Amino acid sequence: MRVVLAEDLYLLREGLKQLLGAHGFEIVAAVDNGPDLLRALLDERPDVAVVDVRLPPTQTDEGLQAALAARRQVPGLPVLVLSQHVERLYARELLADGTGGVGYLLKDRVFNAEQFVDAVRRVAAGGTAMDPDVIAKLFARSDDTVGRLTPREREVLELMAEGRSNAAIGQRLFLSESAVGKHTASIFGKLGLAVSDDDNRRVLAVLAFLDGAR
Amino acid sequence: MRRGLHALAGGLLRGCYAVGSAVLLVVHLALFVPGLGLGLVVLLPWPIVLMRRFTDLVRRTCGGIPRPYRDRPGAPRREPDGRYRHDRRLYRSPFWPRQFDYLDWALGDPATWRDVGWLLTNPVVGGVLGFGPAALVAGGLALATGGGSPWWIPVGLVLAVAGGAVAPAAVRAHDAWTARMLAPRPGIGSLKAWLGKRFVTLTQLLALGGLTVVSAALAGLAFIAFSLFAIGIVGSVPEFATAARRYTGIRRRLAEQWSGVPIQTPYRPEPELPARRPDGLYAVGDSLYKTKGWTRFFQRLDWIWNDPATWRDLIWTFTDPIVGGALVAASVGAVLYGFVGMTIPALARLGRLQDPPGLAVLADRPVLALLAGLALVVVGTLLAPAALALHGRWTAVLLAPTAKAKLALRVEQLTESRADATSAQAAELRRIERDLHDGAQGRLVAVGLALGAVEALIETDPAAARRLVADARESTARALAELRDLVRGVHPPVLAERGLVEAVRALALDSPVPVTVSADLAGHPPEPIEAAVYFAVSESLVNTAKHAAASAATVQFGHSDGVLRAVVTDDGRGGADPADGSGLRGMRHRLSAFDGTVRVVSPAGGPTVVTLEVPCALSSRRTSTSSGKG
Incomplete structure (x- = not known):
């Protein structure tokens, strides 16, 4: 590389x-x-x-x-x-x-x-x-975007924002990969992200989160 | 020669306009009297349109004067029920509303009435200026040819030449006069506002006139105070000076608010109680006192007595009734006397009332008295703003600090701000030293120890060595985190990288309260000022987050008249007391080093507005001189 x-x-x-x-x-x-x-x-x-x-x-x-x-x-x-x-x-x-x-x-x-x-x-x-520090700063504030997520979804979003794959997130949170998939789908829905290529949506989720938490 | 002929022709044209005005005037009278008098309003708009056509022609040909009229109203709008509305009446057909709208438009336009004024005066003015030169030429030539005696020939020729010579000037004068009458005049419609403003000015002058009585009373009080002083009751002078200071303070404020003349407070700051001497006494000047009370008493006397501003106040209490009184008399006095003393008695006399009020002057000529009274009212009203401004400047002559006092005040202020700045800096350095000592330095020592142990253990106990290395790594990470926090407090990296506005934006992103940042800066302030303002804004935002219970805040940056301004506003509950809170004091200290100020306005119930102002110039450079690493 x-x-x-x-x-x-x-x-x-x-x-x-x-x-x-x-x-x-x-x-x-x-x-x-x-x-x-x-x-x-x-x-x-x-x-x-x-x-x-x-x-x-x-x-x-x-x-x-x-x-x-x-x-x-x-x-x-x-x-x-x-x-x-x-x-x-x-x-x-x-x-x-x-x-x-x-x-x-x-x-x-x-x-x-x-x-x-x-x-x-x-x-x-x-x-x-x-960086986890960026993410931590986001979660330090309470607002609408974050408020609509369940605690579990917030954990998933946190790791997703760091850039982890569903498998890696599952491993961290002791969940099955399909359970993580359900959570991510729910997060995408709550953040209003339309169905598209999954990788792209993950970036958009983080971005929406960075913007929305203003 | 050709110019003269051209001007003569132009003059003839303008003379024709004068004739046209006269004709139009007759038409107007013929249509206006039945129009207004008999209620035939349909007749009214026509002469107005005719007049506008005529004045438009004059505007076009007399030097291209712009049109002053308002736009024509649109067609009447149909209401939902099919009728048409004008003012508070509904009509079945659009005819009447259209007529009324049209009338409102034509008669409500001040330009219409200026047109009428022009029409009234133009037959004479335009006639003289237009036909005058041509008449001179024609008369001169007639004299020269048919005068009979040969002596008339040169006289006639001189007249003719003079006519040709004044023709261009006459045309210019005519056009200038026409432009004055017929061009758009902004703000002329607000006669009411103008009168209102004059009325306020006159009232303010009247109030100032009333205050001269207080000045005179103070002058009397001064006499008493100094008499008491002479017989040994020395405490009377400081008491008098304090009262005078309170009163002159009010007058300074009024001078700023009413006359627009800002006047600084000139007094020296009250000295603090001197330190006790080794023998237990207090020294004031060359005298020693035993108790605090007497020390304070004589110190106060000394302070008041030696301040030149005390004596200037004293002179002012004697002179204000004279000078200020004269200014008030010249304006509001003239108005009042002209109205009450002359106009009303004159009217009463003219109206042959029984027992008319007395007239001091012109008692046997009531018409002249009436005119003089009205002239006094008008002149007094016209003089009022100038009198008010002069009054303010007169107040400043004695109540403003002298150049010497200003310097003394400035030195005082600089000494204070320097002391503040140096002590704030020292405190800051102490904090950094402590943080480094307890934090990063300690952690690096731990890392060094761990690495030493690893060196010893790596052969014998690799497992323990590995554990120690992991600890060392952890320690360096912690040290870095602590250094990062420290650096943020000293000079935030984002400030060095992006400048003030972006740094505050970054700050706003991290604030728990949503913050909007807007900026109108043409450049960058100097770096030290950027840092000071950044920390002050940061402090305000922290306070907002902690105390205000706000749902939103804004930060606005602006630069005008050489002053950088940052305004932090929140919609919280307000009630912040600028007196308590070390954060605000720190903010003030930081900014005072740059002659900056902090103003907090926070009524109970909000909103809270913190205004930071620092005089500085903006520059366009954006290259950091700091050599830190990001």
């Missing part, structure tokens, strides 16, 4: 290269600033990109902007964004086009190599990987 990596701290960049290399990824470009990242994304068309939000030269959200710009030109280009802090504002911007293939994780998550690599693979396959 071909990966473009953008991270300006040398140690972390090398560490990520090693980690991804050890799990069978091929690093086609490792850059340390925004303009280079955009060029690499458009030239290489990688299977997945791992991007730090804050990059030189401005030291603002250069990485996020480059990723969004690349996705505008190549819809659905899988991008996993890493950051020292998570903002719902950014999560929404990433998910806004509704095409999936988006991840947004705290940098701490690379500590757990297995889970991190799993998230990279999920994003590459067109799924989502939202």
Whole structure:
């Protein structure tokens, strides 16, 4: 699997290269600033990109902007964004086009190599990987969208928002896969999402949730 | 030469218009009298339309004056029952409503009456300005050719040339006058509003006139106070000054509200009780006092006595009755005297009433007295706004702080805000130090210890080593989480990355109360101000969430007159007391370092409006100088 990596701290960049290399990824470009990242994304068309939000030269959200710009030109280009802090504002911007293939994780998550690599693979396959912190922030507020869900459905949505498959959710919650399927169908119904391709609906559910919880 | 001829021709045309006006006027009279007098309203619209056609022609040919009329009303609308309505009557056919609508439209338009005014005056003005130059030329030529004596020839020629020379000016004057009469005039319809405003102004002046009595009373009080002071009752002066300050405070407010002249309070802040000397005494100036009460008493005397504003207040109490009184007399006094003292007695005299009220002047010429009285009323009314503004400026002369006092106040304010800012900063640094010490630093020590143990155990007890590594990983994750929270409190990363408005949007997303953020900023404020405003807005939103029981809140950003403004509004229960609550105090301290202010308006029952204002310029750059990592 071909990966473009953008991270300006040398140690972390090398560490990520090693980690991804050890799990069978091929690093086609490792850059340390925004303009280079955009060029690499458009030239290489990688299977997945791992991007730090804050990059030189401005030291603002250069990485996020480059990723969004690349996705505008190549819809659905899988991008996993890493950051020292998570903002719902950014999560929404990433998910806004509704095409999936988006991840947004705290940098701490690379500590757990297995889970991190799993998230990279999920994003590459067109799924989502939202940091549990983003999700926790959503559930910290009570409002209509969440209020209409049963506690069990909320748990399912929480895991779905993180990007887990029905099988993985079932495993976590000790449910059968078909029971999870029923819950997800009920969630889609309550969020008013029409029947369509399941993967897409999962992204839309998370997005509706991010928007609705405003 | 050609211009002169052209102007002469133009003058003749305008003269013809004058004749046309006269003719139209006759037609009007012929139709208006039966129209209004006999109730034949059908006759009314026609002359109006005729008049408009005529004035339109004049507008087109006299320099392209725009039309002033209102739009014509549409056809009467059919009611559900098939009848037609005008005002409060229903008609079976649309004929009458249409007529009445038409009449309302034509007669209710002030432009119609200006047209009539023009029609009345134009036969004379237009005749003189239009035909005048041509008449001069024609008369001059006639004199020159048929005058009989050769002496008339130069006189006639001079007259003719003069006629040609004044012709362009006459045409210009005619057109300017016509434009004044016939062009649209915005706001002329609101004579009532104008009169209302003048009435309010006159009432305010009258009130100020009444207050001069209080000033005079204070001046008398000052006399008593200083007499008492002279015989040794020194406490009288501070008491008098306090009363005077309360009164001048009211006058300052009135000057701002009525005359639009903002006046700062000029007094020095009251000093605090001095620290007790080692010998147990208090020092005020060069004197020492034993008890707190006397210390305070003499300190107060010292404070009042040495404040120049005290003496300016004193001078003002003596001069306000004179200067302020004169201003009031010139406006509202003239109106009152003109009406009560002249117009009414003159009318009574003219009406040959028994025992008419006395007339002080022009007693034997009631018509002249009537005219003079009315002129006084008009002049007084016209002078009123100027008198009110002057009154405000006069108040500022003595009641505003002097340049020196202003500087002293500013120094005082800066000293205070600097002390606030430095102590707030010190507290902040102490908090960061404590957080780092108890949090991340401690965790890193634990990680170091664990790794040391792993080094020792990795050969002998791999299982324990593995457990320790897992612990170490956990500790680093915790340390990171704590550092993240700390960084958020110091300078939120999203603020560095996106600037103030987006950072507040991110904040709004995380708020338990739905918050709408709107911004009208052409650039970015300087970074320190962004941070201060961000934390102040954050604090307000936290308060909203905690106390207001609100269902919605808004944050609005704006920048005008060099001031950045953030307004946080919620629809909660209100009743927030700005006096208590350390959050608000912190907000104030943060902003005061930048000369910023916080205003909280929170009546019981809501809504609560918190307004943050910081003077600053906006810049267009958006490159962060911070080198932190995201």
